[in-house]
């Protein structure tokens with residue numbers, strides 16, 4: 001597993017630092033990028049770490065620039081990590097053709113189909129390679145990890161947490177794709193990355209996973225009512241019903257008038273970071 005990091009840029013932020021890094025990924029077989037926010041407390045003690053998975057078209061930069069998360073990470077003593085959303089420059093035919101598939105749209109799955117399987121291994125990258133790199137280079141409490149995300153990244157966060165309940169103590173999401181098997185974005189990605197057999201899709205669908213694995217803590221989801229993707233791509237009611245059936249505690253907050261943008265995320269980011277910090281600092 002590669003541990004070589006190339007520092008790119010560093011910016012002072014709320015008495016801590018936002019830093020951009022690049023590294024050769026053995027999982028994705030190419031150069032990958034991520035950003036880290038180190039709050040001031042990390043200079044004197046190891047801290048919990050909170051991973052943010054971004055949505056379609058995003059890079060490692062969107063969340064750090066637009067969400068306004070750093071001041072609340074500083075206040076609550078958590079390190080933030082935001083990876084890129086796909087491999088880049090893999091030279092796979094068609095990877096740049098669509099904004100909702102290929103580059104910028106890795107969907108946090110391990111592709112099993114050609115030509116994607118050689119590089120598009122975002123599930124393993126996010127759950128294994130990246131945490132190992134973070135643990136090797138930054139002052140994190142490795143037994144205190146949380147994960148959250150937006151849209152495609154909300155789907156990724158829920159799937160990573162439900163498949164690894166011992167690894168992630170807390171999970172939340174903004175406007176997540178909670179039922180990818182039933183919606184066009186998910187069906188397109190899963191058909192191409194995972195193949196036509198829909199049975200193989202279940203292990204990447206939060207509304208299926210929650211029926212068999214429940215988490216210790218309540219899941220927090222915020223969803224805007226003015227989100228243009230709400231009915232066709234997001235369908236939070238499917239996850240709500242699955243959680244009710246499985247007995248999984250869920251706080252689903254329908255936020256009146258909010259859309260799918262980072263204006264929505266930045267409005268509620270404080271609540272999410274406080275939710276994670278309370279769990280990650282407890283016990």
Ligand SMILES: N[C@@H](CCC(=O)N[C@@H](CSC=O)C(=O)NCC(=O)O)C(=O)O
Nearest residue numbers: 055056057058062099150151152153262
């Ligand atoms: N085609 C548009 C819309 C793309 C978009 O809304 N992307 C969201 C995530 S959608 C689900 O995963 C996003 O986070 N965009 C980046 C941003 O900074 O807002 C487009 O190309 O923008």
